[in-house]
Amino acid sequence: SHLPTKRTLEKLGIPKTTFYRWYDRYLVDGPEALEDRRPTPSRVWNRIPTPVREKIKDLALKESELSPRELAVRFTDTEKYFVS
Known part of the structure; x- marks a missing residue:
């Protein structure tokens, strides 16, 4: 131009x-x-890693009577990994 x-x-x-x-x-x-390229999201700072997520899921299935809050407290106490 x-x-x-x-x-x-x-x-x-x-x-x-x-x-x-x-x-x-x-x-x-x-x-x-x-060239056009797919946007790639940056790393999400608060995403729970897959192995930890699987442990939470297993605990939730085993302790189905717990509320989400109680589940988070139980997981934090037993696994020493904070989730909320």
């Missing part, structure tokens, strides 16, 4: 931050880096 970058981006409705993120990707990895 013969227009300055800022005006071109405004006409296209593309935020400057997006353009420069694309531009950096292009400089580092070439045109292939600009």
Whole structure:
């Protein structure tokens, strides 16, 4: 475009931050880096690891009379792993 970058981006409705993120990707990895890709979620800070989740599930099946709160307390007491 013969227009300055800022005006071109405004006409296209593309935020400057997006353009420069694309531009950096292009400089580092070439045109292939600009292909569409699936968004990958970042790590969830409070996700219970699968092995721990399985232990909780087993305890819940074994102690079905417990409320969720009681189950969390029992699991924390017995496994020394805090869940809420």
